[in-house]
Amino acid sequence: MEGLYAFCVGILTACGIFLTMRGRSFSVVVGLTMLSYAVNLFLFASGRLRLDAAAVLGQSESYSDPLPQALVLTAIVIGFAMTAFAVILAMRARADLGNDHVDGRLPPPPETRKTGKQGGQR
Amino acid sequence: MQHLAILPIILPLLTGALLLLPPFSTTLARQRIFAIASFAVQIVVAALLLIQTNDQGTTQYILGNWQAPFGIVLVADSMSTLLVLLCVFLAFCAHLYGCAGDDKEGAYFHPLFMFQVMGINGAFLTGDAFNLFVFFEVLLIASYALLIHGGGKQKTQATMHYVILNLVGSSVFLFGLGILYGTLGTLNMADMAAKVSTLDESNAILAEIGASMLLVVFGLKSALLPLQFWLPRTYASASAPVAAIFAIMTKVGIYSIFRVHIMIFGDHAGELANMAQAWLWPLALLTICIGTIGAFAAPTLKLLVANMVVLSAGSLLVCAAMQSEEATGAALYYLLHSTVITAGLFLVADIISKQRGKAEDRFVRSKALKQPVILGIAFAMGAIGLVGMPPLSGFVGKILILQAAQSTAEMIWVWPIMLISSLAALISLSRAGTTLFWRHSGGVQDDAPIATNIQLIAVFLLMAASPLLVLFGGPIVEIAQHAANGLHDPNQSVFPLLPSIQTGGAQ
Numbered sequence: 001m002e003g004l005y006a007f008c009v010g011i012l013t014a015c016g017i018f019l020t021m022r023g024r025s026f027s028v029v030v031g032l033t034m035l036s037y038a039v040n041l042f043l044f045a046s047g048r049l050r051l052d053a054a055a056v057l058g059q060s061e062s063y064s065d066p067l068p069q070a071l072v073l074t075a076i077v078i079g080f081a082m083t084a085f086a087v088i089l090a091m092r093a094r095a096d097l098g099n100d101h102v103d104g105r106l107p108p109p110p111e112t113r114k115t116g117k118q119g120g121q122r
Numbered sequence: 123m124q125h126l127a128i129l130p131i132i133l134p135l136l137t138g139a140l141l142l143l144p145p146f147s148t149t150l151a152r153q154r155i156f157a158i159a160s161f162a163v164q165i166v167v168a169a170l171l172l173i174q175t176n177d178q179g180t181t182q183y184i185l186g187n188w189q190a191p192f193g194i195v196l197v198a199d200s201m202s203t204l205l206v207l208l209c210v211f212l213a214f215c216a217h218l219y220g221c222a223g224d225d226k227e228g229a230y231f232h233p234l235f236m237f238q239v240m241g242i243n244g245a246f247l248t249g250d251a252f253n254l255f256v257f258f259e260v261l262l263i264a265s266y267a268l269l270i271h272g273g274g275k276q277k278t279q280a281t282m283h284y285v286i287l288n289l290v291g292s293s294v295f296l297f298g299l300g301i302l303y304g305t306l307g308t309l310n311m312a313d314m315a316a317k318v319s320t321l322d323e324s325n326a327i328l329a330e331i332g333a334s335m336l337l338v339v340f341g342l343k344s345a346l347l348p349l350q351f352w353l354p355r356t357y358a359s360a361s362a363p364v365a366a367i368f369a370i371m372t373k374v375g376i377y378s379i380f381r382v383h384i385m386i387f388g389d390h391a392g393e394l395a396n397m398a399q400a401w402l403w404p405l406a407l408l409t410i411c412i413g414t415i416g417a418f419a420a421p422t423l424k425l426l427v428a429n430m431v432v433l434s435a436g437s438l439l440v441c442a443a444m445q446s447e448e449a450t451g452a453a454l455y456y457l458l459h460s461t462v463i464t465a466g467l468f469l470v471a472d473i474i475s476k477q478r479g480k481a482e483d484r485f486v487r488s489k490a491l492k493q494p495v496i497l498g499i500a501f502a503m504g505a506i507g508l509v510g511m512p513p514l515s516g517f518v519g520k521i522l523i524l525q526a527a528q529s530t531a532e533m534i535w536v537w538p539i540m541l542i543s544s545l546a547a548l549i550s551l552s553r554a555g556t557t558l559f560w561r562h563s564g565g566v567q568d569d570a571p572i573a574t575n576i577q578l579i580a581v582f583l584l585m586a587a588s589p590l591l592v593l594f595g596g597p598i599v600e601i602a603q604h605a606a607n608g609l610h611d612p613n614q615s616v617f618p619l620l621p622s623i624q625t626g627g628a629q
Contacts, residue, residue: 016293020286020290025282028286032286032289032290032293035289035290035293036289036293038293039293039296039297039300042296042297042300043296043299043300043303045300045304046300046301046303046304047303047304048304067303067309068300068303071252071299071303074252074256075296078256078259078292079292081263082259082263082289082292083289085263085266085285086285086286086289089266089270089278089281089282089285090282092270092278093278093279093282096273096274096275096278097275097278097279102282102283102286103279104275104278104279104282
């Protein structure tokens, strides 16, 4: 169970980081969402994974740590609010700046780059 | 008073919420008066809290009456209360300036400002690492909204970068906290400090990774070298009162480095003792260098001041790297000084840019300023303070930092870099001053707005803090040194906060 869990968190983090480094604001927002999912799962696991263990004393043979669950709840709420803000900001930037690149201006389109390269080769 | 410690968080929260409700939300004038009155009360509360902690020593406010390592606590020690006082004073001045017209540019300026102050105060006062994260988020979301307040292309673009960087930073923060909770089993800072020396080898490596991730996050907030590129443009594009309150935001990151990497992972941390030092030394010195280069290259006054923020952050982080009580005391004094001065200069830069018409605050020849004398005095006070020339507090602050470098190796690195950066700051600021005030084409821009009395009062309140820091230098340095000693000594900063552990040890 631990291996699978760690693998999932790792994949989510890797995808999140990859997407966050993209140039368009949409993929960046999706990347941030994935990162926050990965963080939430990671925080949950910091109290160790246990089966059949309630987070309440006296309700089962063993008990799981309730604190990470409280932390995850807080982190989910905050992460959700921040993502909502990032989405609205991305839309505002699209409207204000006329494109959806995070730098506010598009890199030169591929055609000119190609011709530029050819010009350089000649 | 027993409940004094929580008031710096509760008061801005309540004021901000009330400002959103009918009697205040309808007219701007009522909002202004209520917000200013609230800040005045907050200054009194913060001053009382500082006096109380200096009399009675560190006090702990146990929220919900849950015992220390298990529940959430607020810790009011000399360092945090001093910074809370600085924060509310700065917020008062910046807000006063904002009341002169900047609050009209968009909605909800006053409530957002209150929430910003609440987040900063909370980050200073909390004694719980996860709560630190929560207050970081509170101050961040308020700062996102304040940064874009008023709108415009430049602000949108700067906010986009700022928001994305800080969201990634928050994720890293949570990863770090998760690792630390997994290894130490606690998030109460005093408890962490007590437990970190008992870690076995495999857990110590994990804890080191967690603490390093926290260092990355605090480095991002405090503009440590590879993570400082967002700062100049963000600060330069913010409106003046917002830029002024942002001057203390980098200091929140620096405070967190002191709190986590000196108090928890300091001299007493066993295997992990002073783990951040090796990273902080080169990066802090390089931060000073890059701030200096940025100040030289800055084409506008706002960018110049923003780069001076980077420079002062570098100087403070050098103190953090020295890991001695003297250095921490010097850093606290320098922090007080540099925050008020840079905030004041952001306000001056705004007035100047409004009076120069199209040239704004760019260093080009343009029409003359309408109020050259009074603005010149304010600018000169700020510049002399920032450079660190004798009559004002920058001189005392820099001397304290230079004195704190005791071993020869420290002197070899710190002295030349600090002194050369001061010289460079002198050159770039005097170039800025001569261009802005003297190189003009004669005529005055007729429709240029004159700085109102409220704006000038706000500027000079901030600037007056600098000579006051010199006049009352003795007691203030004493308080700063006392706070630094408290932070470094676990018998003051750790064990008194953990009554259950202490009694357990006695039995």
